Structures are given as structure tokens and as C-alpha cells.
Amino acid sequence: MTDVDLFQANRSALFGVAYRMLGSATDAEDVLQDAWLRFSSAGPANLRSAKAYLTTIVTRLCLDRLKSARATREEYVGPWLPEPVATDDRREPERSLAQAESVTLAFMVLLETLSPEERAVFLLREVFDYEYDEIAGMLEMTTANCRQLFHRAKARLAERKPRFRATLDEKRPLVERFVRAFSEGSEEELTSVLAADVGFWSDGGGKVLAARRPLFGREQVVNLLLGIRRTAPAAGVQLEAVTIDIAEVNGELALVLRVAGRLDGIYVTTVEDGEITAIRVVRNPDKLTYIDRQLTRH
Numbered sequence: 216m217t218d219v220d221l222f223q224a225n226r227s228a229l230f231g232v233a234y235r236m237l238g239s240a241t242d243a244e245d246v247l248q249d250a251w252l253r254f255s256s257a258g259p260a261n262l263r264s265a266k267a268y269l270t271t272i273v274t275r276l277c278l279d280r281l282k283s284a285r286a287t288r289e290e291y292v293g294p295w296l297p298e299p300v301a302t303d304d305r306r307e308p309e310r311s312l313a314q315a316e317s318v319t320l321a322f323m324v325l326l327e328t329l330s331p332e333e334r335a336v337f338l339l340r341e342v343f344d345y346e347y348d349e350i351a352g353m354l355e356m357t358t359a360n361c362r363q364l365f366h367r368a369k370a371r372l373a374e375r376k377p378r379f380r381a382t383l384d385e386k387r388p389l390v391e392r393f394v395r396a397f398s399e400g401s402e403e404e405l406t407s408v409l410a411a412d413v414g415f416w417s418d419g420g421g422k423v424l425a426a427r428r429p430l431f432g433r434e435q436v437v438n439l440l441l442g443i444r445r446t447a448p449a450a451g452v453q454l455e456a457v458t459i460d461i462a463e464v465n466g467e468l469a470l471v472l473r474v475a476g477r478l479d480g481i482y483v484t485t486v487e488d489g490e491i492t493a494i495r496v497v498r499n500p501d502k503l504t505y506i507d508r509q510l511t512r513h
Contacts, residue, residue, distance in 0.1 A: 218255050221265045228266065228343070229273050231314065235338050236277035236331075237284075238297035238323050240505040246276045267345070271353040274335050278354075281331040288327075292421030294429055296495055297323040298502040299481045301509040303463040315466045317342045320483050320495045323465070325375055329368050336361050337368035383468055386486040387461070390468045393484065393491060394459050397470070400444045405437045410490035415439060420499030436494065462510060471510060478507045 216224070229250065233243035250272045262268050288295060297320055316322060317338070326334050335354060339345045340361075347365075351358045389408055396404035415436045419425025430436055447454060456475040461468055470482035481503065485493035497503065 222251055222254060222269065225266045225269050229269055231318075232270060232338065232343060233273050233277055234300065235317055235323065235326065235342065236274070236334060237280060238327070239502075240298045240300050241501075242280060244505075246273055246280065249276055267349060267353070270339070270343075270345075274339065274353055278331050278335060281334070292419070293425055293427045294416045294418055295324075295327075296320055296416060296418040296497050296502075297465070299464045299469070299483065299497050299506050301462060301464055301506055302466050314342055319466045319485075321485060321493065325372055328371060332356075333364050333368040333371075336364040337372070340365050341369070381486065383463060386468055386484075389486055389489065389491065390461055390470075390484055394461065394470060397440055397444065398457075398459060400441055402437060402441060405440055406433060408491055409433045409436060410487075410492045413491060414493045415496070416494075417496040418499050418502065420501060422500060423498045425496070425498050464506070478503050478510075481506065 226247065229247055230240075230243055233246045234240055237243055237246070250269060253272055254269060299320070300318075302315075302318060326337075329337065332354065336350055339350045339353065340347065345353075347358045347361045351361045354361070392404065393408045395401070396408060411433050412431060413433055413436050415426065415430040417425040426439065430439060444454070447457070452474055457479075458473045458476075460471045460473075462471050463469070464471075464481055464483050467483050467485060469484060470480075471478070472480045472482060480496055480498040483495045483497070484491050485495075
């Protein structure tokens with residue numbers, strides 16, 4: 216196998232590691248490009264495991280980026296959400312239960328509460344199933360330290376970790392009702408599909424209009440959604456130019472909202488026990504480029 220073949224054979228798994236580490240598909244692609252340059256120019260001739268070697272390169276590059284990105288995240292305008300990616304089977308081949316759960320926006324926001332090293336150890340062990348001694352070699356630390364970091368990370372995440380019981384097919388009718396209610400501006404129908412304590416996060420990055428802080432509670436979220444529809448014409452958006460489709464994004468069902476064909480926002484829904492319990496909206500145009508390419512490729 217040539218270096219190119221080895222790298223391509225592992226590309227999807229490497230992207231999965233980098234994306235979960237960084238919360239950005241664009242940055243993950245940059246890391247993979249850097250990893251390829253390092254691998255092609257200095258990769259050992261006889262590798263016991265090309266995948267483990269490449270994962271080591273990618274993980275270390277991600278750690279460097281995470282440490283330098285902390286200050287930028289702290290200065291971010293409004294709520295920060297990961298860059299969304301399309302994850303249906305045609306576009307994203309890695310589909311184990313742990314991988315599917317760990318790619319949700321809710322879970323990736325939780326990962327932000329971990330230190331870069333805790334994040335790396337947790338993902339490599341829990342999601343990608345590496346042994347502790349392998350992870351220790353990748354991160355240049357002791358196996359005992361890896362175990363300690365893992366258990367600390369798992370304990371921190373356990374209480375707030377989302378649980379998704381229903382399948383996407385089971386959730387789809389509810390999300391379709393939400394789309395109709397949002398499109399028609401039906402207060403009654405919106406109220407019927409949202410949980411009493413529903414949360415709403417909107418990431419505009421200070422570049423487009425978005426709520427500067429999270430909202431909680433059915434009444435507040437319904438009023439906001441109705442307000443978005445009501446004020447659209449004043450913002451130069453003609454409602455007849457708006458299209459809403461449903462796609463699988465980060466392992467959940469999402470509304471893909473376009474205005475005159477241009478991607479305007481991704482509304483990712485979390486459905487639990489027959490209600491929409493969270494809506495996470497990504498409108499920052501810098502975070503829509505990657506998924507727009509994914510969605511229009513097919």
C-alpha cells in the first residue's frame with residue numbers, strides 16, 4: 216500500500232477524531248492536510264499500525280490548536296456552537312453508537328468543559344476504542360495518568376450526558392410538525408411540539424443577527440420563533456423565497472433553512488420523550504460553508 220492509500224483508507228476515522236477534538240470541520244480538514252504533509256515526508260517505512268501512527272499525529276496537532284484557540288473562544292460573541300456537519304449514511308461512513316452520540320452538538324458542547332488532554336483521552340478511549348497503553352504513547356504520558364484523565368472526564372460528563380432513545384425515523388413526524396408550525400407561524404402547533412423547558416441557542420458569531428444568550432422555556436422560545444418569521448420581511452427576506460428541508464445533522468434531525476437558495480441557518484433539534492427539548496441554531500456564515508458543500512454535493 217502506498218502512503219496515499221494508507222492515508223485515504225484512514226481519512227474518515229482521522230476526520231472523526233479531529234472534528235470531535237476541535238468542534239470545527241474546517242479546522243479538522245486543515246489538520247488532516249498538515250498530518251498528510253508530515254506523514255508523507257517523514258513517515259516510518261515499517262509501521263505496525265498506520266492508523267495508530269496517523270491518529271497520533273492528528274491528536275497532537277489538535278491539542279496544539281485547542282490550546283491556542285482557548286482565548287479566541289472566550290472572546291466569541293454570543294453562544295458558541297460547533298460547526299455542523301451532515302451525518303446521514305451516504306455522507307458519513309462512521310456510524311457506531313458511541314460515535315453517533317459523541318457527534319451531537321449537545322455532546323460536543325459538553326466536551327468544551329474538559330481540558331484538551333482530558334478531551335483527547337476520553338475520545339480516544341470511549342469513542343474510538345484505543346487501549347490505555349496506546350493512548351499513553353500517543354500523548355506521551357503514563358498509562359496511569361491516561362486512566363486518571365479518562366475517569367475524571369467521564370465523571371464530569373456523566374451527569375449532563377444526553378440520552379437518545381428513539382430512532383431518527385421515530386422522531387421525524389414530530390420534526391415535520393415543527394417545520395409546518397414554524398413555516399405557518401402557528402403558535403398553537405409550536406407550543407404543542409416543544410417541551411415546557413425547551414432550550415434555544417443561536418450562534419451568529421457576531422456576524423449575523425442571533426440571540427446573544429440562550430433562552431429557556433416554551434413561551435420564550437415560541438415568541439422568538441414567531442418573531443423570526445414576523446420580522447423577516449422587514450429584514451428584506453420574502454417568505455416565499457424561504458425553503459425549509461429536513462436533514463440529518465450531527466446525528467439529529469435539523470431544519471435546513473435557505474433564503475433564495477442561500478443557506479441561512481441550520482436548526483438542529485433534540486427530541487426526547489416525544490417533545491423537542493432543545494433547538495441549536497447555527498447562522499454564523501463561517502460555520503455554514505462546509506455543510507453547504509456537503510448538502511449540495513448530493
